[in-house]
Amino acid sequence: MRVLCVAEKPSISKSISQILSGGQFTTHATRSQYIKNYEFDYPQTNSFYTVTCVSGHLTGCDFPETHRKWNSCDAFELFDAPVEISVAGDKKSIEENLLNQARRADMLMIWTDCDREGEHIGLEIVRVCKRAKRNIVVKRARFSAIIAQQIHHAAQRPVELDRAQADAVEARITLDLKVGAAFTRMQTQILQNHFVQLADTRSVVSYGPCQFPTLGFVVQKWNLVKSFVSEPFWYIFLSLTRNTSSTRGEDTVFTWKRGHLFAEDAAVSLYDFVLSDPLARVIKVTKKGTKKWKPLPLTTVELQKAGSRLLRLAPKKVLDISEKLYQQGFLSYPRTETDQFDPQFDFHTLLQKQTIDPAWGVFATSLTDGGFSAPRKGKNNDKAHPPIHPTAHAANLVGDEKKVYDFITRRFLACCSKDAEGWQTTVDVECGEEFFYATGLLVLERNYLEVYPYDKWVGHEIPDFEEGEEFQPSVCELREGKTSKPSLLTEADLVTLMDKNGIGTDATIAQHIQTIIDRDYVIEKMEGNTKYLIPSKLGIGLIEGYDKIGLNKSLSKPQLRRETERSMVQVCERTKSKADMLEETIVQYKEMFIIARREFEKVVSMEETEKVGAGEVVVVMMAVMAVTEEGAAEGTLRGVEVEAPRHHGAEVVAHVEEVAEVLLWSPTPMTISTLHRHQLHVVERTKQRQVPIYAKLDLLIQPEKLPSPLQVDSQVCRI
DNA sequence: GCAAGGTC
Structure with a gap:
């Protein structure tokens, strides 16, 4: 019997060939650069094996021509639009190889990874192979590690493909496309209508069920840092200066068991008690072995x-x-x-x-x-x-x-080595009915730490104390501290949050972070040696916009993705059909889409109308720039470097020559966009280009690029 | 010009 084995990727097809053939196989090139076919006899099942592979998903899905162009339909129609599955251009040679090999085979054995995506990739392979040979027998090899015994077992006791898992993945693929495309087109079109700078077709304001929760985490932390107000607290500081075996006059600081208190009067009265007691008593000395655990195997x-x-x-x-x-x-x-x-x-x-x-x-x-x-x-x-x-x-x-x-x-x-071992001493002390403690650590065996400098474990000595002993503290004070600002989000924090909340997978988490950076939703900022992620005005605007809309399930929070995940599990367990999952989820997103589109318009125009009322006179600072060649406007304004984004599609490099203050009287409430257009009108009549300095107008356009003194200077002021 | 998931 001729058996065609197809793995998910080249590395696996090679490993299983080596194992099943005992190293005795022939290698044949294919038209695909990365993919080879391996052939050998497998006497255990009396078969001739050909082992090949695909390279991840073989097919992709997209809308048909009728819906693919952005203006071909209303974005809402995408939810009910048909979806076509096809082999992408760069995968044609892989498809061709499968067709050729399937024609010669009696049995097709699927060797994709044993997860949901693998089951779906298996289905994609089956669909292609059946086109070459309709009655080919299909089996699935199931293995949990690339280990000889397991691979042989998988080859000899194949099972059936699990259609339910493939269905769950197919549902997710369809949903992600429809939801992503519909919301992306809607967002982009609305914002382009309001913000001329976005008219540039290159700036897509994308929405995705993973990228938005990811952005949401960045904005959430940013808001937390921004709204932070430091609070004072009080604590009792107790220390004793005493010689240890190796040091002289070392301070031992005893930590107050209560930590710190935010109520000053309570702290003061407790402190009074402590003060009334001249001596501290050692009530317990605990010595015990302790370990610092070695790290877990690496994912x-x-x-x-x-x-x-x-x-x-x-x-x-x-x-x-x-x-x-x-x-x-x-x-x-x-x-x-x-x-x-x-x-x-x-x-x-x-x-x-x-x-x-x-x-x-x-x-x-x-x-x-x-x-x-x-x-x-x-x-x-x-x-x-x-x-x-x-x-x-x-x-x-x-x-x-x-x-x-x-x-x-x-x-x-x-x-592969041992945990680090140490000896920990804890000294519990009582003074004026308050309790304090100090700990010492002696590192005995560094073990894994010897080879793993990324973990730190530093011992600190503590003098000898005996139970029942009394001493007069060297320092006993009521001290004041204040809560410190939480730090901004680091990339590592974001990876942790995404992983915990099930946003993305091991292979895609990094890509989603890159996407929100590429879309200008998030800016990377170095502070010392650490890279922090801060949201741009556009990123904040989008998340807060959706939050203001007040949908009961926010599009910027992880809950919706979790529900998609849960539905997929139900489809895998056969307690829900693929059709039901699609139907339920699409109905849900359609409702949100309608509300979101209506409210989004409102939120966007609110952002604008708050600026100039009817009958008001506004002063707008204008930078007069000499127009030169292509590029963005840049120059110096009052000694400050100025950079303005591309202007109305036409790219100009301008040199700031002077600053003008333009008075405008507004007969009706005027949005900043209108103001902007008004000024452009003036501009077109001169050879020079007058650029309003980006104040509120460009709130959505990376004002981080502008130096802050400029932003202060350029406030739109009402007289 | 849209997504997320595999993979190279």
Whole structure:
């Protein structure tokens, strides 16, 4: 019997060929650059095997010609528009290979990853192959790790494809397209009508069920920081200066068990009690062994967080580098949710490969010589890939690639070694009926910390105390502190939030962050060595706009995506049909769309009308700029660098020559847009271009690019 | 000119 096996990606087709053939296979090139066909006999099932693969999803979906153009229909119609499935141009050679191979085969065995997407990719493969051979027998190989015993078992005991899982994915694909396209077109068109700067067709104001909750997290944290008001608090500070074995006159600070109090009078009266007691009593001294746990096996999400926090590389960058190292054979597959190693995992061989490294070779040797300790087990297993680990020793890497490889290898070595061990002393003290404590730590065995410098565990000594002993505190004061501002959102924080809330997957989280940056919704800001994410005016405007609309389920919060996820699980469990899921969800989004469109118009115009009332005279500061060649307007205004965005489609570079104050009297309530058009009218009659300085007019256009003194100068003032 | 999910 001829069996055609199709895996999800090249790496898997190669591994299963090696395992099933015992290394005895022939390789054949295909018209696709990355894809090869492997052929061999598999006597265990009396078959001749051809193993090939696809490269992720084989087909894509889009609207037909009648709905594809932006002006071909009202955005609302997209919800009921048909959707076409087709093989994308760059996948034609893969399709062709499948057709050729299926024609010669009796059985098609699907070897895609054992997850929902894999089940759907399997269905895509089946659809193509059946076109070449209608009655081909279809089976599915099920495996949870690329380990010889499991792969043989999968080949010999294949199961059926799970249509329900494929259905769930198909529903999600359709929904994401319809919702994304409808809302994107609606948002973009409304904003373009109100803000001339957005008339540029390149600036799409996209909506997506993952990118908006992602943006929502950034805006939420920004608001928290912005609205923060520092609060004073009070606490009792108690310390004793006493010699320890290695230091002289070291201060031991005792922490107040109550932490701190926000009520000053309460703190004062408690402090009075303490003051009335001249001596502090040691009521308990506890000494016990303590551990600092070694890290968990590495998943993609953890790698991206660490990359951002410790290596200062953007999540997308970390993933790109890992992908490259994986293709060079240095790393295992870098997209995994699994944080537990299979019990049969061959640690010894992999550790052996690291023993030659100048930096950690000695440590790796100590692990192979009996120091090995089984890695901790996390709670996640995607049943397709092991945790990320080095598969070969890499000697000649430099720069960011070296940083990433070093981190992954040290992490793997740390996972295979022992927890760090220490000795902790806690001294509990009572004084004036208030309780205090101090702790000391002695690090005994650094163990995994030796090879994992990314974790810190520093011991601090504490003098000897005995239970019942009394002492007079060196300092006993009521001190005042204040709550400190929360920090802005870092990339690592955002990855954590997305992961926790189920926004995106290990492979897409980084992309969604990149998208909201590319769309100018979010700006990256370096502060010292840390990169923070702050929302642009446009980003804030969009999120607050949707929040003001007051839908009972916000389009900017993770809840809707969670519901989509829940529906998919129901479809997988066969408690809901794909048709029902589509119907229910589309009805829900249609309602939201209608409200959102109506209110969006309102919100956008509100943003504008608050500016100039009827009969008011306004002074607008104008920068008079000499028009030169293409580009954006830039120049100096009152000693400040000025940069203005592209103007009305026509790109100009202008040099600021002088500042004019223009008086305008407004017979009717006037929006800033009207004001803007009025000025453009003046502009067109001169050879010079007068540019209103971007005050409120351009609230939605990255005013961050303008220096702040300018914004102050250019307030639209009422007389 | 729209999405998110695979993957190269």
